[in-house]
Amino acid sequence: MVDVYVPETLEEAVSFLGLHAGAAIPIAGGTDALIDIRTGRSMPEWLVDLSSVPRLGDVELDGEVLRLGALVRIRAVELDPELGRRATAIVEAARVLGSVQVRTMATVGGNLCHATPSAEMPPSLLVHDAVAEIAGVGGRRSIPLAELFAGPGRTTLGPDELLTSLLARAPASSAGSCYLRQTVRWSMDLAGVGVSASVEVDGTVVTDARVALAAVAPVPLLVEAASEAIVGTNLPPEAAREAGRRAAAACSPISDARGTAGYRREVVSVLVPRALRIAWLRATGAWTQGVPAPVNGMSTGEDL
Secondary structure, three states: OOEEEOOOOHHHHHHHHHHOOOOEEEEOOOOOHHHHHHHOOOOOOEEEEOOOOOOOOOEEEEOOEEEEEOOOEHHHHHHOHHHHHHOHHHHHHHHOOOOHHHHHHOEHHHHHHOOOOOOOHHHHHHOOOOEEEEEEOOEEEEEEHHHHEEEOOEEOOOOOOEEEEEEEEOOOOOEEEEEEEEOOOOOOOOOOEEEEEEEEEEOOEEEEEEEEEEOOOOOOEEOHHHHHOOOOOOOOHHHHHHHHHHHHHHOOOOOEOOEOHHHHHHHHHHHHHHHHHHHHHHHHOOOOOOOOOOOOOOOOOOOO
């Protein structure tokens, strides 16, 4: 039998986790944790219900800085119009995660801390330069989001630590982002390949770019070499394709029911140029505001 502890403050939560290290796990929406318990993958003595801890469910925009509390529901992200304009990749990742019922319960922090390599939210947050804010018995610390992941199902959090929020960049203009994925089924399935891209421009010239991948390595992957292929260009097709080739070379996929390793690399080489083009079109104002990207990036106006 699993007991439930409901702390009213962050300090109470991390203290309880520290006192019951290895026997207690935090729970937010429970869409992953409860399944793990039912299937025997996780056997805690305590669930630490974070729903009463203040501010963990807040969304704040201060200039170009976006703060997402760890308990923000995926559905709230999906439906936020300002995030749709300023952090489009994050919203596009949210809208394809599970079902409406799952998104209504699931949280941003839970999706990250479950550390599933195919999770939707990590690559979209990585291209928005996200930083993870963490609290523990010993105090608070911040790390680049990429450093949160240690392997499939594992994070770098200590037993008494909690992810409290994400800080991300959300430029108001001259920037765009996109999330695309390949799946066996279009809904209610994990990503076979997930690709996110962000682009910042001066006019039409790319001044900064980021490319991140999911489901093609043990942890979400930020591929700097792919971004470097397009900086300083007007994103001609060959530069976009080179970014795709570099991303495919950087990943280390496995073969499973959703595709072979070779197939996944090929999908990466196709989706990266598409995601970059959509992000560039958004950054230059050539993509109609509010229009979502096709899930796999088809019909982008140019065959890359």
